Each structure stands twice: as structure tokens, then as C-alpha cells.
Amino acid sequence: MIRLEKRPQPSRAFSYATPLLAVLATFFFGGLLFAALGKDPIASILTIFWEPLFGEFSFFYRPQLLIKGAPLVLIAIGLSLGFKAGIWNIGAEGQYIMGALFGAGVGLAFYPTESMFIFPAMVLAGAFGGWIWAMIPAVLKVKFGTNEILVSLMLVYVAEQFLASMSLGLLKNPEGFGFPGSRNLQQYPSAHNAELITGSGMHWGVVMALIAVIFAYVLFERHRLGFAIRVTGEAPRAAKFSGVNPSRLVLFCLGTSGMLAGLAGLFEAAGPAGQITIDFNVGYGFTAIIVAFLGRLHPVGIVLAGLLMALTYIGGDIAQSQLGLPAAAIQVFQGMLLFFLLAFDLFTNYRLRFGRTETA
Amino acid sequence: MKLTTLFASAAVALGLATTAMAEDKTKVGFVFVGPIGDGGWTYEHNKGREAVEAEFGDKVETVYVENVAEGPDAERVMTQMALDGADLIFTTSFGYMDATNNVAAKFPKVKFEHATGYKRLHPNVSTYSARFYEGRAIQGHIAGNMTKSNIIGYIASFPIPEVIRGINSAYIHAAKVNPDVEFKIIWVYTWFDPAKEADAAKALIEQGADVVLQHTDSTAPQAAAQEAGNVVTFGQASDMGQYAPFPRVSSIIDDWAPYYIARTRAVMDGTWESMDTWDGIGPGMVGIGEISDAVPAEVKEEALAMKAALADGSYHAFTGPLNKQDGSAWLAEGETADDGTLAGMNFYVEGITGEIPQ
Numbered sequence: 001m002i003r004l005e006k007r008p009q010p011s012r013a014f015s016y017a018t019p020l021l022a023v024l025a026t027f028f029f030g031g032l033l034f035a036a037l038g039k040d041p042i043a044s045i046l047t048i049f050w051e052p053l054f055g056e057f058s059f060f061y062r063p064q065l066l067i068k069g070a071p072l073v074l075i076a077i078g079l080s081l082g083f084k085a086g087i088w089n090i091g092a093e094g095q096y097i098m099g100a101l102f103g104a105g106v107g108l109a110f111y112p113t114e115s116m117f118i119f120p121a122m123v124l125a126g127a128f129g130g131w132i133w134a135m136i137p138a139v140l141k142v143k144f145g146t147n148e149i150l151v152s153l154m155l156v157y158v159a160e161q162f163l164a165s166m167s168l169g170l171l172k173n174p175e176g177f178g179f180p181g182s183r184n185l186q187q188y189p190s191a192h193n194a195e196l197i198t199g200s201g202m203h204w205g206v207v208m209a210l211i212a213v214i215f216a217y218v219l220f221e222r223h224r225l226g227f228a229i230r231v232t233g234e235a236p237r238a239a240k241f242s243g244v245n246p247s248r249l250v251l252f253c254l255g256t257s258g259m260l261a262g263l264a265g266l267f268e269a270a271g272p273a274g275q276i277t278i279d280f281n282v283g284y285g286f287t288a289i290i291v292a293f294l295g296r297l298h299p300v301g302i303v304l305a306g307l308l309m310a311l312t313y314i315g316g317d318i319a320q321s322q323l324g325l326p327a328a329a330i331q332v333f334q335g336m337l338l339f340f341l342l343a344f345d346l347f348t349n350y351r352l353r354f355g356r357t358e359t360a
Numbered sequence: 361m362k363l364t365t366l367f368a369s370a371a372v373a374l375g376l377a378t379t380a381m382a383e384d385k386t387k388v389g390f391v392f393v394g395p396i397g398d399g400g401w402t403y404e405h406n407k408g409r410e411a412v413e414a415e416f417g418d419k420v421e422t423v424y425v426e427n428v429a430e431g432p433d434a435e436r437v438m439t440q441m442a443l444d445g446a447d448l449i450f451t452t453s454f455g456y457m458d459a460t461n462n463v464a465a466k467f468p469k470v471k472f473e474h475a476t477g478y479k480r481l482h483p484n485v486s487t488y489s490a491r492f493y494e495g496r497a498i499q500g501h502i503a504g505n506m507t508k509s510n511i512i513g514y515i516a517s518f519p520i521p522e523v524i525r526g527i528n529s530a531y532i533h534a535a536k537v538n539p540d541v542e543f544k545i546i547w548v549y550t551w552f553d554p555a556k557e558a559d560a561a562k563a564l565i566e567q568g569a570d571v572v573l574q575h576t577d578s579t580a581p582q583a584a585a586q587e588a589g590n591v592v593t594f595g596q597a598s599d600m601g602q603y604a605p606f607p608r609v610s611s612i613i614d615d616w617a618p619y620y621i622a623r624t625r626a627v628m629d630g631t632w633e634s635m636d637t638w639d640g641i642g643p644g645m646v647g648i649g650e651i652s653d654a655v656p657a658e659v660k661e662e663a664l665a666m667k668a669a670l671a672d673g674s675y676h677a678f679t680g681p682l683n684k685q686d687g688s689a690w691l692a693e694g695e696t697a698d699d700g701t702l703a704g705m706n707f708y709v710e711g712i713t714g715e716i717p718q
Contacts, residue, residue, distance in 0.1 A: 057443045064436050164549045168519055168717060177478060177704045179520055184458055272432035278518060278549060279455055282429040317437050320425040322444065327395060327427040 004350040014348040019294060019301070022340035023308075029340075030333045039323055047322055048315030048333075061314055063201025067272050069310035071096070071264040073303055074209040075288035077216050078257030080297040084220075085232040087253045091137065091152030092261040093285025094159035095130040099262020100269035101166055102129025104276050107191035108171055108182060118190040122266060123204070130262015131255050133159065138254035142247040148254065160281070167278045186274040193271030205267030209306075212260055217299040229253065261285060290338050312337070386448070386628050388412060388620075389441035390424035391434060393453035394552050400577025400597035401551060401614070402426065405452045405475075408616030415621045419628070430455030438463040442470045448627045450620065451475065454520070461485055471632050473623060476522065478703070483634050488619060491640030492522065493529040493702070494670045495612035496573075497677040498648055498663050499594050500533030502610060503571045504541050505659045506592045507534075513564025514545045515557060515574040515581055519716050521705040523575050528709045529677045530573055533666075535711055543712055544569055554580035565591055582608055592654070599649040610663070611649030618644050638699065642671040678702065683710035 031041030052061035075092045082089050089095075103126030110118050137151035164180075171182040185191045196202045220226035232239040232249055240246065264284065269276055291309050295301030316330035390409050394402035409422050423446070425437045434456045441449050442463060448471045451460045457477040464472045464482045472482075476489045503512050512534060516523050527545065534541045544567055546560040557576045561584035564572055571592040574581045579600050585591035585607040593603065595611025619637065626632040639645035648667050651660045669675035680691030685708040691697060708716060 057440070060439060060443060067432055068436075161549075164518075165717075177521070179454070179478075180518060181455075186458075186462075268432075272435075274431075274458060277430060277455055279430050282431065282433065313433075314436065317425050317428070317433075318440055321389065321423040321437070321441055324423070327425070 003353050004346070005353045007349055007351055010348050011351075014344075015296065018341060018344040018348060019296065019305070021344045022294075022337060025340040025344070026333065026336045030336055033329060033332060033336075034325065037325065037329060039325060044319055044323055044325060047319045048312060048330075051318050051322075052311055052314045059199075061318075063195075063199060064314055065307055065310045066201035066206050067203070068313055069306040070203075070206040070209045071268055071284045072288050072291045072309055073306035074205065074212055074264040074267075075257075075261045075285055076291040076295065076302045076306060077209070077212045077299060078260030079288055079292045080216065080295070080299070080302060081219075081229060082253035082257050083233075083292055084297050085229040085249055085253055086236070087250055088149045089134060089137070089152050089254050089257045090149050090289065091134070091154075091156045091285070092257065092288055093281055093283065094152070094156035095133045095258040095261035096265035096268075096285045097156075097159040097163050097281050098133040098265070099126040099130035100265035100276060100280060101162060101171075102126055102262070103266030104182060104185060104191075104269045105166070105171060107185055107188065107270060110190070111183060111188060114190045116190070119193070119270070122191060122270060123263065126262050126266025127259045128262070130265065131259040133262070134254045134258020135251070138251050141250055141254075148250070152254075156285070163276070163280060164278050167276055167280075171276050173275075180278050182276040184274045185270045191270055192274075193267050203267060203271045205264060205271060208263055208267065213299045213303055220299070225252070261288075294338070294341055309334075385419060385421045386416070386624065387444075387446045388420060388422045388624055388627075389438075389446040389449040390422065391428050391437055391441070391449065391451045391453075391456060392424060392426040393428060393430070393455070394577070395426050396424070398552050398577055399579050399600065402452070402577075404598050404614045405450070405616055408620040409450075411617035412620050412624050416624065416628075420624060431459065435459040435462055438472075439466070442467040446470060448473065448624060448632075471623075471627055478636075480634055480636065486623070486634050486636070488637040488639075489522075490614055490645040491638060492612055492614070492646060493525045494640040494677050495646050495648055496526040496529035497533045497670065498666055499573060499610065499612065500530035500535075501537060501663055501666060502651070502655055502659060503530065503573065503592065503594075504534030504536065504538035506609070506655065507538065507541060507571045509568045509570045510538065510540045511542050511544060511568045511570065513561070513567070513569030513572040514543055515560045515564070515572065515576055516545050516547050517551050517575050518549060519547060521703060524708070524716060525702060525705045526575055527712065528705070531712050532678070532682065532709060545712075545714060547717055548576060550576065552577045554578040557581050558584045561585060562588075579603065595649055601649065604650065605652030606654045608649075608652070609654050610651045613647035613649050615644055615647045640670065641667060642673065684708070685710055685712055 027045055031045055034044040035041045079089055079092060103122040106125040107118060107122045136155060137148040140146040140151055141148045167180040173181060173183045193203050228244045232244055287309060291302060291305045295305035312334050319325045320327060392402045392405060396402055396406040409424060412420060413422050428434050428437050438449055450473045452475045454476045457474060457479050460472050460474040461479050461481045464485045468484055472485045474487050477487050480487055514527055531543050544564055546564060548556045548560050550556055557578050558580040561572050561581035565588045570590055572581055572585055573594055574596045577597050582593050582600055582603040585593045591607055592609055593607040595608050597614050599611045599613050600608050651663055676696035678697035680695040681693045682691040684690045687710060
């Protein structure tokens, strides 16, 4: 008989090996899936993982990795703060939308004035938009003990309605022939989150993501608050005795993750996307949850995980057009990654025992 | 800076490469907003792609990417196709408009065709769309005749001119045969979401609608109507023939194949030019699916006569006298709407209740 036995101590080795094992297992079973679809499995996996990094046109794809990865990392870093403390912000997608609406709204309000203060004001407004949206579940949890998972998730749908209303009404491009969607901020220099070096993919969102990573690293390694977050997650009662104020922690974790999600939304709206449209949000807020866990809630891990997810998206699209792989197969492939991660995660706390079951 | 140079030289090299390989295959790319199995919008565009392959055989190579989000993802996918040597790229969603023009600026040798948009900022960008409202006129005529409760439900996607045009056209022709008819409109803010569409259909049926029109792409409303029993529907974008003869009594079919074949041929011949195409029933871009026997024979006959008149241009779907919703005059007796007004239509005609969401 095979059975699971709880380890006396979580295995450190396994906690580091899990992501790697998950990636390898995904390669293997993903390869089987592609083979079953009649595609060359090795070529498929090479197209997804090799082509964007080292292929003929990698000069184009590498910057795209930053563009696709930056919002994921920025949001995931914020989420990791709460997740470590057992505070579950599932509504980053909504905070991302509100950040974009507040930030772009400020920029559009100044149109067509040119001033160097407009972009900074948009950044502040974007951060505020995300923060205030996350404060709703935070305050409700602190005051009335509501479940932040449900409230933050439901607010995503409210934010989507706001987004639709804004694209059709207040922020609609007056020169857009009645079509929904705002003016394109890429054509408004003062509000445009342009590439800092042309062709590099580096925009302020990428810079902000790197700052957030360093900030989170210092917080966890060196700061008392980081310690309080960890203790609360691992032993809530012990945390209370050691003087951690759980309400303030909820406000801090949800507020910060909302703020970072809002910033990600603003940088996206003012940069790569360029405008507020009904379909502005493409799921970064949800994908970031996967990124946070794939990166073991560790700042450096999150950077790597964000880039890996970005790579599967970009490589997946290349595989679709070059090899004719269906989009659904790519999504299954991405799903496998999370599935195997969670499956192997079990072995951090448990080990397999072979042999006879002992009778109780 | 180095990267820009690289980018530019790659673009140039590709331009050279594509001309050098002109004898070779013409590569046509398609960027799809939904899955090719949606049974509606993207499904029909993909059928157009297959028609291009069937027409030109091994002279052409087609590639596609499905489920491409609007915004930077679309821009990346288009760039990737251009880098991979596509000669012609069809971008099949309104939201791809700015991305299409951005990428077109970087690849002047590659031709771009953007569906349902209006921006042609570069000489290598064309736009194309279909006069779906002609099909709506026929639907309205049948719907007005079929309803017994005099309540017609309408599942609308986004309050953009194309959708508003469809509502107006259907209403005008339903009210013409049945002055007591009332339209109930639900805005679902999606092109494709079976769950939301089904909810909307059920809500409309509960409010007494016995005809449900849809401007969304899934077959979920058809299934909801089938379940309810006595509710008439029409296929949207695709024939949705699996629900015929009832509840689906007819359909509007987007037939992109002739256009896609013509434009691919133009690229092969070197006669491709930037232009705006807005075709209807006449040139075959809008098809009317088989009108089933659930429709009384004389209504069917009238509908087919209207189809013929729309096709040969002897009848326009927006012919006066018509007033706007607020009662102000729009078209005088015998006057027809001009394309400019239709393209930017943002008002209801007289008789429709409710407001266009802002």
C-alpha cells in the first residue's frame, strides 16, 4: 500500500524543488497532449519556450516579456503580502480596473494640456483607485467580519460595470464616431507611459514592478511588519500574543495589494493598451494569483514566475500561428502548470510511504 | 536605439524577403477575438479562412491565432505574424483598431484588413464590414408577424452604432406589420458569453416575449427558447441550423468568404489598395438563412421579396418617413438614410421605449 504521511517538519528541499518539478511534469504531460493532437511535442515545447527567448525574432519577443510580465509581477507582489498572512484578496482584477479608470480619468481630464505634472498625477490617482477599491473589503472585514474573498471577488464584477459605463459615457472619445472607448493616451504625450528606451519594453510599470519586488524583499527579510505578516499566516494566535494588531494588518495588506494592482492598471492603460475600453481587463488580476503561488509567495520567485507565465502566453500565441495548435490546448498546458505545482506541493508537508497500512 | 535599428532592418529584410518569395506561397494571417468553435462570429471568419485555402490550394498558406485579447496582446500577435512573413493579415474585431494601425505603421509592405473599424491611418490598411441591418429588416418583418404577445425581446451586446442600427431596423419593420409591437432590450455587454446570454433570454421570456432576437454570438438563447417552448428565435452571425425549424425560423449569416478570397487575390496580383468596404445582401456578405416552415407561407414570401429588393437596391432598410425617438423628424417621405448617419447611429427611432445606455 502507498500512503501519505505527514512530515514532522515541512521539507525545505521540496519547497524549492516543487516549481521545477511542476515545470518538468508540465513539459512531459503537455508534450503528450500535443502529440495526441498530432503535433510534434518537442517542436511545440521548443516553440513555446525557446522561440521567444532565443529564436529569430527574439529581439521583438524579449521586450514583450517585460510588457506582459510587469503587470503580473506588480499585482502578484501585492497579493503575496496578504496571502502570507492568510488574507485573501481575490479581487485584484477589479482593483486593476479601478486604478486604470482613476488614472486615465485624471489624464483625460487635462486633455489636451501638456504638462510634466500630468503623468505623476495619473500615477497617484491610479494607486488611489486601486487602494480605495481594496479598502471596501478591508473595512467590511475589519468592521463587520465579512469574508474578504467573496467581497473582493464580487467587486470585480462591479468594477467591470463601471468600466463599461465609463467607456460608453464619461471617458468616451468625443471624436470616436459614437464608438465606445476613450481617447488613445499613446497620442497624448503628457499622459503616455512610453517606453523609456525605444524597443526595450521598459516602461514605468516595469520599473515600478522592480521597485515593488525590492520593497517586498526588504519588508520580509528586514522589517518587523514582514515578520508580523509571516507569523499571522503561520500561527494567528501566537501573532496576537506577540502584539500584532490583526485589523491593521488586514488594512495594510489589502490596501497595499489594491494599490499595486491599481498602479498596474494605470501603467497598462496609459502605455501598452493606450485606452480605456469595455474589454480593457484581460485577466491579469486572476493570473497574478497563479503567479504569486508559482513564485512561492517569495519576491524573487514571483519575478521568475511572472516571466514564466508571460513566456507561456507569448510562446503559446506563436505556437498557435506557426504550428496550428488550438488556443484551448495552450490553456490546458498553462492549467497543468498550476495543477502540478499544487500536486507536488503536497510533498512539502507529506511524504509517500510504501508498505503495509498499520491497523489502528 | 540598437533594438530599433534591428527592428527596422528586420522589417526591411522581411519586405525584401516577401517580394523575393512572391512566386512562393502567399501567407495570410487571421487574428480572432473568440474561439473558432463559438458557432457564431469567429466561426464564420474561420470559414472564410478555410474558403481562402480551398480557393487557392497550395498557392496560399493561412495561419490564425484565436482568443486574442484586444490591446497589447493583439498588437503582439499581429507583429508576430508580420515577422513570420505574412503578406496579408485580417484582424476581425472592432477592438483591434488601434493595434492594427500601430502594427501597419511598422510593416508597410504587409497589408492589413480590419473588420468593422473606421481608422485607415496608413496606405496598407483597409476596413470592411457588413450591412447586417439589411438582415435585421427581414428579421423584423418576420418577428412582427410571428409575435402573439406583441412583445419582442432583444439581446443586445454593446451600445455601439452597429447594434443600435440593428435594433432600429428590426423595430421599423416589425412595427410596420404590427403597430402594437413592443421591444424589450437587454444589454449584456459581451459578444460571447453563453451564461449571460441564456440569462438574458430567460428574463425576456419571463417578461412575456415570444420572439427573441440576439446580437450576441452563442447559441445559448436558442437553447433557452427551445426549453421555453413557444418562443421564436433567429440565428446570429452563423446559421445556427441545429435549432431549425423551431425555435430558429431564420438567421443572418456573415459570409466573409467572397471578400477574403477577393482580397487575397488582389494581394497576389499586386492590385491591393486601401479601401473601405461595406457590403450587404447584394454582394453576398450578408446571407439570410433558410426560412423554416414554422413561418406562414405568405410571410415567408414577403420576406424573400424584401430580401430581393434589398439585394438589388430597389429598397433601403431605412426609408422615410421616420422620426427619431424624441419625435423630431429624421427622414422625409421616400428619403433614405445616408451611410454617414448610419455609421455613427446613436439614437433610437420613434416608438422604441427605453434609453440607449451611456
